[in-house]
Amino acid sequence: xxxxxxxxxxxxxxxxxxxxxxxxxxxxxxxxxxxxxxxxxxxxxxxxxxxxxxxxxxxxxxxxxxxxxxxxxxxxxxxxxxxxxxxxxxxxxxxxxxxxxxxxxxxxxxxxxxxxxxxxxxxxxxxxxxxxxxxxxxxxxxxxxxxxxxxxxxxxxxxxxxxxxxxxxxxxxxxxxxxxxxx
Amino acid sequence: xxxxxxxxxxxxxxxxxxxxxxxxxxxxxxxxxxxxxxxxxxxxxxxxxxxxxxxxxxxxxxxxxxxxxxxxxxxxxxxxxxxxxxxxxxxxxxxxxxxxxxxxxxxxxxxxxxxxxxxxxxxxxxxxxxxxxxxxxxxxxxxxxxxxxxxxxxxxxxxxxxxxxxxxxxxxxxxx
Numbered sequence: 001x002x003x004x005x006x007x008x009x010x011x012x013x014x015x016x017x018x019x020x021x022x023x024x025x026x027x028x029x030x031x032x033x034x035x036x037x038x039x040x041x042x043x044x045x046x047x048x049x050x051x052x053x054x055x056x057x058x059x060x061x062x063x064x065x066x067x068x069x070x071x072x073x074x075x076x077x078x079x080x081x082x083x084x085x086x087x088x089x090x091x092x093x094x095x096x097x098x099x100x101x102x103x104x105x106x107x108x109x110x111x112x113x114x115x116x117x118x119x120x121x122x123x124x125x126x127x128x129x130x131x132x133x134x135x136x137x138x139x140x141x142x143x144x145x146x147x148x149x150x151x152x153x154x155x156x157x158x159x160x161x162x163x164x165x166x167x168x169x170x171x172x173x174x175x176x177x178x179x180x181x182x183x
Numbered sequence: 184x185x186x187x188x189x190x191x192x193x194x195x196x197x198x199x200x201x202x203x204x205x206x207x208x209x210x211x212x213x214x215x216x217x218x219x220x221x222x223x224x225x226x227x228x229x230x231x232x233x234x235x236x237x238x239x240x241x242x243x244x245x246x247x248x249x250x251x252x253x254x255x256x257x258x259x260x261x262x263x264x265x266x267x268x269x270x271x272x273x274x275x276x277x278x279x280x281x282x283x284x285x286x287x288x289x290x291x292x293x294x295x296x297x298x299x300x301x302x303x304x305x306x307x308x309x310x311x312x313x314x315x316x317x318x319x320x321x322x323x324x325x326x327x328x329x330x331x332x333x334x335x336x337x338x339x340x341x342x343x344x345x346x347x348x349x350x351x352x353x354x355x356x357x358x359x
Contacts, residue, residue, distance in 0.1 A: 020216060020219075020220065023216070023219065024212060024216055027211075027212045027215050027216070028212055031206070031207055031211055031212065031215075032205075032206045032207070035205065035206060035207040035211075036202040036205050036206075039202060039205055040198075040202065044205075049207075050207050050208060050211065053207060053211070054211070054214060054215055054218065057215045057219070058215060058218050058219050061215075061219035062219070118197065118200060118201045119201040119202065119205075122197065122198070122201045138198075141191070141194050141195050141197075141198040142195075142198040142199075142202060144195065169190070169194070172194070178197075181197055
């Protein structure tokens with residue numbers, strides 16, 4: 001999933017010259033996508049999502065020298081985001097205890113109109129999924145990554161991604177609320 | 184298969200619609216840039232007295248304090264005040280290997296008369312004690328060679344140990 005020639009030029013400039021302007025452009029291009037990914041994973045905990053997104057880009061800046069193929073920058077970026085999310089969840093588990101986990105805790109009060117309503121419906125449907133399924137579903141439907149890319153991001157086999165996707169989709173199908181939107 | 188594809192498209196549409204208006208705060212990019220800029224200085228081995236509060240311990244910029252559930256980026260990545268920044272940069276420049284080398288060379292040049300006198304004294308005492316017939320010029324040259332070589336080796340060792348020599352980016356940033 002290449003972002004075009006201009007993106008390759010920015011990446012090269014950041015890698016070779018630590019060019020801050022080029023890095024700013026990369027952040028501008030990807031910040032919404034990365035933020036939304038964390039938002040969908042954290043049930044719209046905006047603070048947590050913004051923190052994770054910031055950490056993702058800071059880590060990108062730190063380790064962009066290790067990027068072997070700039071053509072696959074977005075996959076590499078989402079892999080960093082994925083690892084940060086795993087770290088975050090691990091830390092949450094350590095502090096709260098597994099029983100006390102509250103994935104829905106960050107959910108904003110459902111506004112019963114328009115987009116907010118759809119978002120809270122989606123959040124409720126997503127909260128039934130396990131973490132692996134949720135990550136795969138978010139990457140596939142929200143970030144429009146391919147199964148092959150998701151496999152690279154999460155480090156699991158393509159067949160496992162495919163089955164997580166099928167299971168996740170089936171669970172979403174069970175949500176009556178969501179089915180009203182999803183004919 | 185067709186049904187699956189249409190389902191996927193629908194679901195993608197729902198996700199896109201639900202999250203399309205969500206975006207991070209307006210200052211998000213600035214915060215990232217600030218934090219990564221601070222990191223760059225830290226990783227270059229610079230002294231970040233101002234950021235670390237003078238203790239020599241550099242907090243990890245971008246680190247998240249999950250317990251408190253709050254952001255530390257803004258704390259650690261905050262721009263230090265002007266005076267602290269000046270001290271930090273001055274310390275970084277003064278201790279850079281290139282500057283040290285220049286200072287050593289300048290000292291050798293400024294005090295050359297005194298140095299030569301001391302060396303000649305040593306040479307005279309050595310001559311008297313050992314009876315070695317060595318020309319004073321050669322002796323002088325050897326001493327200067329050892330000092331210059333030693334400085335060069337020291338300088339290279341400092342450079343190798345990742346103490347950053349003044350770089351153009353840095354100067355450009357200072358001038359901004």
